[in-house]
Amino acid sequence: MSDDPRSFWAWGLTERLPDAAARRALARRVGAALGVGDLPDIPPPDIDAVSLRPPRVRAPASLAGFVTDAREDRLRHTYGRGWRDILRALQGDFSPAPDLVAYPRDEAEVSAAMAWCAEAGAALVPWGGGTSVVGGVEAEVSPRWAGALALDLRRMARVHDVDVANLTSRIGAGATGPAIDAALARSGHTLRHYPQSYEFSTLGGWIATRAGGHFATGYTRIDDRVQSVRVVSPSGAWETPAVPSSGAGPDPKRLALGSEGALGVITEAVVRVLPRPRWRRSASARFDAMEQAVSAARAVAQSGLLPSNCRVLDPTEAFINRVDDAAGGAALLLGFESADHDPESAMARALEIALAHGGECPRGVLARDDAGDDGSAAAQWRRAFLDGPYLQSALALVGVMADTFETCCAWSAFEALHRDVVSAVSEALAEHCGGGVVSCRFTHVYPDGPAPYYSFIGRYEPSRALAQWAAVKRAASDALRAHGATITHHHAVGRTHRPWYDGERPALFADALRAVKRTLDPAGVMNPGVLLRE
């Protein structure tokens, strides 16, 4: 895997990381924006200079066909792509590296790896795109484990078929977003599920983490796109019935959705696909105050119009993401799309609602009938959205910490929550980083409340960077939980959110989940420490 175009330490493709000149330019720009002096220039790590502990366990001959202990494979399966991951990798710390990496070609090999782990006392960490931002794919396990094996699903990534009559497709869990859409495009279909990790993350990872997607309302997460799912657990394989809907008992699918690799490995799923949209209409409204944009978003979310896009950006987000229409105010981005009809009247009504809440929309409704870029605020925002993770990695090279967290709450709870979150994070940034910036947008909206998404940046000191980050993260997470908001709307729990998840989740549900884990994973080898305390 040494010809991998992906960076071994940062987000995305190595070629898209800034060179020395680009780093200097970034440092000047961000230094000015933060109102601080010179920012450092931190060279990217050298893969050959990283030191790595020898494997603590060896794979038996029976697994030799698909398991390796090669240095680079282990390095590349050490971390997800959260801030903490990027920072540790940048600093050359790969201490939680797994001892082995498996690339199974079929379910028999998945089962064989599991059986060996149970026998050898090794932890098994399922691996999709490796884009977790919550420590979900890191073998940070207790010393009672003899070692750890990362199980990478990339070879089980086939798009088996597209069932045009039923708009479904059976797809291997290791398929990435672009691979899925390329296969579906051949018959004019699409999954239209675009988490920010889209370029690299996989169907199995989306299901395991209940990933949020493209649509701001209605079908917001992958849950709604899954018709059935196959799981290989240490106790055996199981597949949920492939029917559109059933009322027969608790839905078995829901045990796979959000299981984060702790109950088994998702190997494939039948998903619901869509014909590619032919009509798109969008508009962005500007508001003097964030509160007005929030009221407008609430009214649209409760209108039953179900826009594909309904995203509030606070003034800082609008500025950072170059949504020019906002001009210093907050923005509400609205969009509708359809393969069947021009969503003209729905768009008009949504915009009417936004204007009635104090919005201005000098450019009016923009229409386009293909996938091209229309120069709209939504398109500007989309480019910035996919570039976001690249920027985070680049900022690490100029001494700037950048991270995000997200939640979901009732509409009536947002104002106080927002005030306290912004103040807690700002204070933590001031105390630990000498200042910083916090911004907010809504990624999804429901009739009963929004999903606010926060970004923060501040300077970091290499010698105490993890502690600085942990202090800010703790301030944010404590503030969310103090208001009863969820610790995560779509980033999952992993190891990072577990302490707050433990408080959010009903205790008896935790007991039930523990009982399920004992049943499906008697030796407890599956991603230990995720969802449940080891």
Next chain:
Amino acid sequence: MSDDPRSFWAWGLTERLPDAAARRALARRVGAALGVGDLPDIPPPDIDAVSLRPPRVRAPASLAGFVTDAREDRLRHTYGRGWRDILRALQGDFSPAPDLVAYPRDEAEVSAAMAWCAEAGAALVPWGGGTSVVGGVEAEVSPRWAGALALDLRRMARVHDVDVANLTSRIGAGATGPAIDAALARSGHTLRHYPQSYEFSTLGGWIATRAGGHFATGYTRIDDRVQSVRVVSPSGAWETPAVPSSGAGPDPKRLALGSEGALGVITEAVVRVLPRPRWRRSASARFDAMEQAVSAARAVAQSGLLPSNCRVLDPTEAFINRVDDAAGGAALLLGFESADHDPESAMARALEIALAHGGECPRGVLARDDAGDDGSAAAQWRRAFLDGPYLQSALALVGVMADTFETCCAWSAFEALHRDVVSAVSEALAEHCGGGVVSCRFTHVYPDGPAPYYSFIGRYEPSRALAQWAAVKRAASDALRAHGATITHHHAVGRTHRPWYDGERPALFADALRAVKRTLDPAGVMNPGVLLRE
């Protein structure tokens, strides 16, 4: 409870059962329709003549305030309202009657009843509206139980509040459909969840059985209306976080949805409410052939238009339900509603799709702006829909068995499934009942498939009625499972569907559910035999 206006043996209000003259008229009409000779006149049972086994267990003094062993309470908590229930009650067989009936006023009394059951070795059967058609509320438990207690939630039925900003309401599980809507109507809101049992069934029952509701697309079942739920289990009470959406692990709510009383008692829930619709548009298209109506329904279900109504009626259903527009053909009923905007363009597009698939619509689109009856095919259908269960009971009095079953399958699977189901049921009716009629409608449609709903009628002989019914039910259920269709889209599993559910559900999921039950209900007292074999 002896002033109960509900029949102790039949569906609904006693005053709506046919008197002798009405029975004779019904016998003539149905006899002619079935093409058989004279139908019998079976007098309704006399409550005072029913014999009842003495209670096998007695409640301790500590439960005296809310537990009774009064004869009528026990009689009225013996059966749901499936065909099998109505027939046994009509014949005076109340042998599965519970020994005790509890009417708890709060969660402490619910817990006390559970604790006593575990101690006394009595089974506990949670009781909402008592409208189960699948043996879900019947204390048909194994002899290892010392007795059985029915726990009726009618006293925990408060609509606590309506949160107008967030469009949510906290409601006691024992609240019935009309009680909920009456309370919500005061602020202009509605739940808009109308199972056929609406008049009597309860919020807790809907959640426990994942009831299907009003909307044919989009939010089809109560699952989507539940923001959070409280459950009292023998191991304690738990409540899911009241947030609009969370990605933190498997959704705890999903363990309550469909739990059918086997894991605990649902005591209250926060549900999503809607502003009352102000605009409604509807149309009914007629098709020469059922296949055309199915194609049209599929195209509408895949259009993204999300109609509130999109119901196919085969020619027999259209005739029985007096949908005059259908005139011997199949019908597709389409409807849109909104509190925010006139759904004119969506309705026009849906009708355009129907016409493109061979439909005719001489009356065009009908509009109305209040809750009144517009004389439309949809309104005719709605009246017949709510009268359906009354008719079933009335038919029992003229020697006619009438029952329904429902499923869900892929669009491409429907044709063969339908053919085999109709032929299996017709053959069973011919063999066991000397003939009969089978009809089909779609109650809900998804982009990936419809939810077909079948009704059948045939004569029964009182001396072997249960065996006749069991033979037809078995033929239907076997045909569904042979095609991989679900044993139930929205009638739940109960005791009637358990054998087929056992085959449909992944075996490892059953093991997981068993582990959950052991955790939440260590003594196994909760509705034994439902979901899991005793």
